[in-house]
Amino acid sequence: MVFIQIPPLRERQKDLETLIGHFLNKCNHSLNKNINTISSNVMEIFHTYRWPGNVRELEHVIEGAMNMVQNNGVIKKEHLSVHINSFGNKNDILSSNNHLSQKNDLFMPNEKNENRDNNKNTYEKSNEKIVSEIIPESIPDHPINLAQLQTENEVRTICQALKDSRGNAAKASRQLGISPQLLHYKMKRYDINRMDYKPAPKNSSE
Incomplete structure (x- = not known):
């Protein structure tokens, strides 16, 4: 099983708008639409x-919203999926955060401006670099649901705990904060062998 380490989106806030612009362009192409505006x-x-599903969740949220918006329309809160919309309702977003100017009701990540046009090549290369760092080319381009992402993250975490404990399941379970019985159940479920993480025995002839 091969895992691809993707930087958590919550740690790349400064790149969020670049990713949104990238996914808008991608979905406009695949959905044959022209939607480039998001409400503040x-x-x-x-x-x-917090984006627990990382960049794939962001892509799916944007794609789902764009399916709800008419061509040349604006992505608004009511177009978001239920769990994202509920998050917005539970948190007084506009009063507690101010990433955008309150005077600017619309956000256009791909909007052209004079400074950007004068440095078009530099700007586009910078965005391409950001996107390639966060979305490796080796990630498959088919939909990945949240359950699959959670499973992959759980397997990766268990393997790391076994590696840290040198194959000691009791220590690994304490590190993970779960019972040894639950750890053994998950190891069996995911076909993880703790012996693969035990240090190789020293050669007695040395």
């Missing part, structure tokens, strides 16, 4: 939400 309250939700 949606952007506030995007900046505050």
Whole structure:
């Protein structure tokens, strides 16, 4: 099993708008639409939400919203999926955060401006670099649901705990904060062998 380490989106807030612009372009192409505007309250939700599903969750949220918006329309809060919308309702986003100017009700990540046009090549290369760092080319381009992402993260975490404990399941379970019985159940479920993480025996002839 091969895992690809993707930087948590919550740790790349400064790159969030670049990713949003990237996914808008991608979905416009695949959905044959022309949607390039997001309301400021949606952007506030995007900046505050923790994104447990990482960049794939962001892509799916944007794609789902764009399916709800008419061509040349604006992505608004009511177009978001239920769990994102509920998050926005539970948190007073606009009053507690101010990533965007309150005077600017709309956000256009791909909007052209004079400074950007004068440095078009530098700007585009910078964005391409950011996107390639966060979304490796080796990630498959098919939908990945949240359950699959959670499973992969759980397997990776268990393997890391076994590596840290040198194959000691009791120590690994304490590190993970779960019972040894639950750890053994998960190891069996995911076909993880703790012996693979035990140090190799020293050669007695040495």
